[in-house]
Amino acid sequence: MDPDTPPEATLVALSAQLSRIAKDLPGPLRRVRVHAGDTAVEVEWQEATAAVAAAPAPPAAAVPPDTPAARPAEGEPHAAVPVAGEAVLASPMVGTFYRASGPSEAPFVDVGDTVEEGHTVGVIEAMKLFNPITAEMPGVIKEILVRDAEPVEFGQPLIRIAVGADGLGAG
Amino acid sequence: MFGKVLIANRGEIAVRVARTLREMGVRTVGVYSSADADPTVLRHFDERVRIGPAAPARSYLNAAAVVEAALQTGAEAIHPGYGFLSEDPDFAEVCAEAGLTFIGPAPEQMARLGDKSSARRLFRDAGLPLLPGGVAPAATIAQARAVAGEAGYPVIIKAVAGGGGKGMRVVHGEPELEDQYRLARASARMVFGDDRVYLERYLATARHVEVQVLCDGRGNGVHLGTRDCSVQRRHQKLIEEGPAPALSPATLESITESSVAAVLQLGYAGVGTLEFLVDADEKFYFMEINTRIQVEHTVTEAITGIDLIREQVLAAAGQRLRLRQQDVTIRGVAIECRVNGEDPARNFAPTPGRIDVFHLPGGPFTRVDTHAYAGYVLGPHYDSLLAKAVVWAPDREGALDRMDRVLAEFEVTGPGVRTTIPFLREVLADDQFRKAEHGTGLVDRLAPDGRWTQRS
Numbered sequence: 001m002d003p004d005t006p007p008e009a010t011l012v013a014l015s016a017q018l019s020r021i022a023k024d025l026p027g028p029l030r031r032v033r034v035h036a037g038d039t040a041v042e043v044e045w046q047e048a049t050a051a052v053a054a055a056p057a058p059p060a061a062a063v064p065p066d067t068p069a070a071r072p073a074e075g076e077p078h079a080a081v082p083v084a085g086e087a088v089l090a091s092p093m094v095g096t097f098y099r100a101s102g103p104s105e106a107p108f109v110d111v112g113d114t115v116e117e118g119h120t121v122g123v124i125e126a127m128k129l130f131n132p133i134t135a136e137m138p139g140v141i142k143e144i145l146v147r148d149a150e151p152v153e154f155g156q157p158l159i160r161i162a163v164g165a166d167g168l169g170a171g
Numbered sequence: 172m173f174g175k176v177l178i179a180n181r182g183e184i185a186v187r188v189a190r191t192l193r194e195m196g197v198r199t200v201g202v203y204s205s206a207d208a209d210p211t212v213l214r215h216f217d218e219r220v221r222i223g224p225a226a227p228a229r230s231y232l233n234a235a236a237v238v239e240a241a242l243q244t245g246a247e248a249i250h251p252g253y254g255f256l257s258e259d260p261d262f263a264e265v266c267a268e269a270g271l272t273f274i275g276p277a278p279e280q281m282a283r284l285g286d287k288s289s290a291r292r293l294f295r296d297a298g299l300p301l302l303p304g305g306v307a308p309a310a311t312i313a314q315a316r317a318v319a320g321e322a323g324y325p326v327i328i329k330a331v332a333g334g335g336g337k338g339m340r341v342v343h344g345e346p347e348l349e350d351q352y353r354l355a356r357a358s359a360r361m362v363f364g365d366d367r368v369y370l371e372r373y374l375a376t377a378r379h380v381e382v383q384v385l386c387d388g389r390g391n392g393v394h395l396g397t398r399d400c401s402v403q404r405r406h407q408k409l410i411e412e413g414p415a416p417a418l419s420p421a422t423l424e425s426i427t428e429s430s431v432a433a434v435l436q437l438g439y440a441g442v443g444t445l446e447f448l449v450d451a452d453e454k455f456y457f458m459e460i461n462t463r464i465q466v467e468h469t470v471t472e473a474i475t476g477i478d479l480i481r482e483q484v485l486a487a488a489g490q491r492l493r494l495r496q497q498d499v500t501i502r503g504v505a506i507e508c509r510v511n512g513e514d515p516a517r518n519f520a521p522t523p524g525r526i527d528v529f530h531l532p533g534g535p536f537t538r539v540d541t542h543a544y545a546g547y548v549l550g551p552h553y554d555s556l557l558a559k560a561v562v563w564a565p566d567r568e569g570a571l572d573r574m575d576r577v578l579a580e581f582e583v584t585g586p587g588v589r590t591t592i593p594f595l596r597e598v599l600a601d602d603q604f605r606k607a608e609h610g611t612g613l614v615d616r617l618a619p620d621g622r623w624t625q626r627s
Contacts, residue, residue, distance in 0.1 A: 094220060094239040095239055127235045155205060
């Protein structure tokens, strides 16, 4: 009924090979394809900014990169075209963005604040869990793009940061 | 009724569900991954939420993101479509805990019916015939040997947690059994994380016939006729038609009536599909139940005139079923062809790429459900279904002729992109298929070892 099913031995060997490759990837694992007909392993990984299809097999597929884009057709562009010397922190998940750890607490950051890499700049609540959002590099907060307690979607720009410890171009 | 429903899916089925909801005056929320940030598709929804990156595990399979999106937008219910989270009882439970209605059966029922072993037991007890074999998983090789001996060879070993045709093994005789049994368990453990397997008699030439049912969970239920899905490549359906051809009226009546009786006895709610194998003597054997809307529901819609998504939503909203069995009339014959972005000459391997030309067929009694268009990029992240072409005609011959005309009109081209269209047309022209004498072995005959050569 399934004549193409390969011997499990090949499959097991491929899987072992795969886990070795996966450990050495330059970015997080994105997709894996194991064939056993003529033996093949395909691995795709994610690079720092855009997703790159590393698999050689399928012919030239344009993979839309995981970069933030405006909510289509809603006339409310997310207004966050990155400018040179700036970084835009995007939401890693669907949830509710909070600027402070509690209603009566001071905000984590304000415009003009200098932040270090790893500095908490906000939290996103998803499924009753609070997930800290941290600066990915040192810089100065230029703009906070969402209001406190605003629902956000995946990839939505949250905060603009002028990159550099002394906040190049921050005014 | 719901005021707003979130559709937790993508592609043609998300668009399909959105259309009916709009007709019902229900607002829709679409969710999408970064790979699907496509205004042409997203215009079908009233609101949109991006739930994650391209990888399904972090977007369409990400229960937390889907539920958050529903809560954020004020949706009251979630339609899961097919695939992804549609048969995940844990997801249904998370929805319930968040105060959202999952459009499908209750989580406990999904869990009991999704486990093939417990589903077989439940339906056997509800009066449906099973293929000779074990109802409980075969825990040891000795048990497997006993079951196989009693059922008679050839037997097929299936994973309890299996689905979509994965991990099945055919055993032709006792000497092979031990090896195949061990391999089946090993691969079930690897693929499904559950190494329980069961054995049943294998029918080399059988028809795959299914019965569509619709119940309200309050003791009312109807069947909406049968479909034949024998044209499969490695258990992936390519062509579906309804009603199942070349079965006697007595068999059709018996298979549909016993299906309805069984689901009513189990207190089922919503739409469901009972899958059967039917042998040359028209004996039918229950295989499994799908507790979601199916790809090929369009066939049933064409022969009954009933919108299945609408009925599914109404049932989930707790409304009493208005249809009685005598209101359901099967008229004519409908056929659905799946136009996939796959290369039939290369074992139906997906062919991702940009579609430059996309000319849709049209004409009388023709429906095409698709999310694609000229300029659409068929990405590598999701399944390769591009479009479903569905036709209706008063009789089967007319329907086959009409479908061939439709596929001749359907043009899909792009660099590297191949489709199943030429292969589907060859099936439509096949003598055995025309006479409805085909079984599940048809595709293997036309494309031996997965290699199909187009006749010029």
